[in-house]
Amino acid sequence: MVTGSFKFANLVMIFYLFITLIYLSSHFIGHLRQNFSTVSLHPRLDQISPETEALLSAQHVLWSSLGSNRLYPFYFKARAVSSNSPHDVTITTLVTPHRLDALERLAHHYQGPISAVLHIYDDDSDPTIQAKVLDRVKKLYARQPNMQHFVDLHVVIDKYERQFNMWRNLAKLYARTEYILMLDVDFLVSPSVRSVLTTLPPKTMDAVRQGAAALVLPAFEELLDSSNSSNSSSNNTRRTALDNNKSNILGMLNDTGFFPSTKEELITEVNNGRVAMFHKFWLKGHGSTNYTKWYTSSSVYKVTDYNFAYEPYVIVKKEGTAWCDERFIGYGANKAACHFELYVSGMEYFVLPDDYLLHQYHPYPEQTRSYERHLNKKLYEHFREEICFRYARSMMARGVWNTKKSTNIKKECHKIRHWNSLIRGAH
Ligand SMILES: *[C@@H]1O[C@H](CO)[C@@H](O)[C@H](O)[C@H]1NC(C)=O
Ligand SMILES: *[C@@H]1O[C@H](CO)[C@@H](O)[C@H](O)[C@H]1NC(C)=O
Ligand SMILES: *[C@@H]1O[C@H](CO)[C@@H](O)[C@H](O)[C@H]1NC(C)=O
Ligand SMILES: *[C@@H]1O[C@H](CO)[C@@H](O)[C@H](O)[C@H]1NC(C)=O
Ligand SMILES: *[C@@H]1O[C@H](CO)[C@@H](O)[C@H](O)[C@H]1NC(C)=O
Ligand SMILES: *[C@@H]1O[C@H](CO)[C@@H](O)[C@H](O)[C@H]1NC(C)=O
Numbered sequence: 001m002v003t004g005s006f007k008f009a010n011l012v013m014i015f016y017l018f019i020t021l022i023y024l025s026s027h028f029i030g031h032l033r034q035n036f037s038t039v040s041l042h043p044r045l046d047q048i049s050p051e052t053e054a055l056l057s058a059q060h061v062l063w064s065s066l067g068s069n070r071l072y073p074f075y076f077k078a079r080a081v082s083s084n085s086p087h088d089v090t091i092t093t094l095v096t097p098h099r100l101d102a103l104e105r106l107a108h109h110y111q112g113p114i115s116a117v118l119h120i121y122d123d124d125s126d127p128t129i130q131a132k133v134l135d136r137v138k139k140l141y142a143r144q145p146n147m148q149h150f151v152d153l154h155v156v157i158d159k160y161e162r163q164f165n166m167w168r169n170l171a172k173l174y175a176r177t178e179y180i181l182m183l184d185v186d187f188l189v190s191p192s193v194r195s196v197l198t199t200l201p202p203k204t205m206d207a208v209r210q211g212a213a214a215l216v217l218p219a220f221e222e223l224l225d226s227s228n229s230s231n232s233s234s235n236n237t238r239r240t241a242l243d244n245n246k247s248n249i250l251g252m253l254n255d256t257g258f259f260p261s262t263k264e265e266l267i268t269e270v271n272n273g274r275v276a277m278f279h280k281f282w283l284k285g286h287g288s289t290n291y292t293k294w295y296t297s298s299s300v301y302k303v304t305d306y307n308f309a310y311e312p313y314v315i316v317k318k319e320g321t322a323w324c325d326e327r328f329i330g331y332g333a334n335k336a337a338c339h340f341e342l343y344v345s346g347m348e349y350f351v352l353p354d355d356y357l358l359h360q361y362h363p364y365p366e367q368t369r370s371y372e373r374h375l376n377k378k379l380y381e382h383f384r385e386e387i388c389f390r391y392a393r394s395m396m397a398r399g400v401w402n403t404k405k406s407t408n409i410k411k412e413c414h415k416i417r418h419w420n421s422l423i424r425g426a427h
């Protein structure tokens with residue numbers, strides 16, 4: 001009994017702290033927003049306000065990542081990004097120093113708002129690395145108008161590599177439009193993506209506006225050797241794209257920048273074996289998009305065979321949609337976990353018929369991160385159960401358990417052992 005009430009008091013205390021922190025962080029986020037209209041092309045490394053510091057430390061407590069020593073939101077702030085274009089889409093993405101060239105190419109190609117998190121590894125063996133990288137970033141902004149116009153750059157400096165979901169959340173948190181496209185930096189997007197929200201059927205757009213629908217952009221990849229597809233899309237999972245090869249940090253990688261400008265041209269390239277669906281060897285990742293259907297579709301269609309490894313690139317509403325769970329650190333399951341939570345929360349996935357993404361090939365030393373993958377596989381199993389029960393209880397509490405909102409959770413979560421009996425007991 002004594003321990004019971006002690007636990008209860010603890011819970012109350014934690015709850016109180018939690019609410020306080022949420023209040024504080026929303027207060028400071030609101031405060032920061034007021035300054036979004038100001039324009040600066042000057043590094044803000046030394047200009048962190050006390051409010052921002054407080055916000056960041058609040059986030060450190062709230063967030064479940066390993067942590068971050070230093071975080072500089074809007075280290076560079078884009079000139080041409082405005083929060084007043086309701087249908088604009090901000091690309092949210094992550095970049096490490098050796099992939100800055102990809103960010104530059106994306107900005108050049110997209111000509112639209114980008115919210116990018118740059119992670120710099122705090123390397124004791126090379127204390128000059130931060131200055132070197134930041135200097136390179138400054139030069140990049142100085143010579144590249146597309147970076148100045150479109151790219152908000154948020155810098156994270158710490159010793160924790162591959163905290164992809166924390167970085168994803170930051171890029172989303174600081175995006176300045178209502179809709180975001182969660183993308184990896186080594187993709188290019190079809191030209192009409194920025195205005196695609198104005199072309200949707202009203203019903204689909206309503207769902208997107210309510211944060212109840214995600215729009216899938218089918219992803220493709222350029223094959224290594226255009227004349228021979230059998231030696232092309234090697235098994236090297238291109239996930240190493242985000243890998244931080246320190247000896248490469250100041251090096252440049254070669255990208256072809258090839259991009260088919262229409263769906264027809266893309267399909268021709270697919271038939272020629274120059275381009276294929278992204279990660280064809282791992283069908284669970286993107287197969288649910290149903291590429292065969294996409295090739296002949298001229299209207300938006302719904303994803304009907306979701307699986308928990310599905311990790312499409314999507315446009316979603318920024319506010320009110322689930323964040324990525326930051327306990328996933330390193331390779332494996334991190335992006336799938338973002339989607340699992342979105343899906344279980346009731347999100348419907350619709351595939352856009354005319355837009356697409358193309359992964360840009362870049363040569364990479366393969367570094368298998370099997371340790372991280374194994375770890376995350378285990379974490380993901382537990383995570384799925386947790387998410388299922390958490391959202392089930394939340395939906396019951398909100399009185400939406402018997403509505404359309406629970407279609408996905410019922411479809412996906414009944415695979416959990418004892419799900420039916422536990423859920424029956426709960427309501
Ligand atoms: C907003 O900008 C004003 C004027 O530049 C500055 O005084 C204020 O500290 C800024 N607030 C934040 C939260 O950065
Ligand atoms: C691709 O390369 C393999 C191995 O070099 C070869 O056997 C095959 O015929 C080539 N295919 C095409 C379409 O060129
Ligand atoms: C595949 O491509 C790599 C890199 O270009 C080359 O070293 C290798 O010989 C190729 N293999 C075949 C079977 O063509
Ligand atoms: C990819 O890996 C699978 C299984 O590991 C193997 O059977 C297949 O031949 C590989 N394909 C290529 C192109 O290396
Ligand atoms: C990093 O890249 C360099 C140059 O591409 C390569 O020689 C080196 O082996 C890579 N390092 C690791 C740890 O893979
Ligand atoms: C990139 O690759 C292309 C085609 O292989 C080559 O012509 C070009 O010189 C390369 N550029 C760099 C900077 O290595």
Ligand SMILES: *[C@@H]1O[C@H](CO)[C@@H](O)[C@H](O)[C@H]1NC(C)=O
Binds near residue numbers: 290292293304305
């Ligand atoms: C994909 O689409 C095709 C054509 O519309 C359809 O026949 C097939 O059943 C779909 N596959 C899945 C898994 O839904």
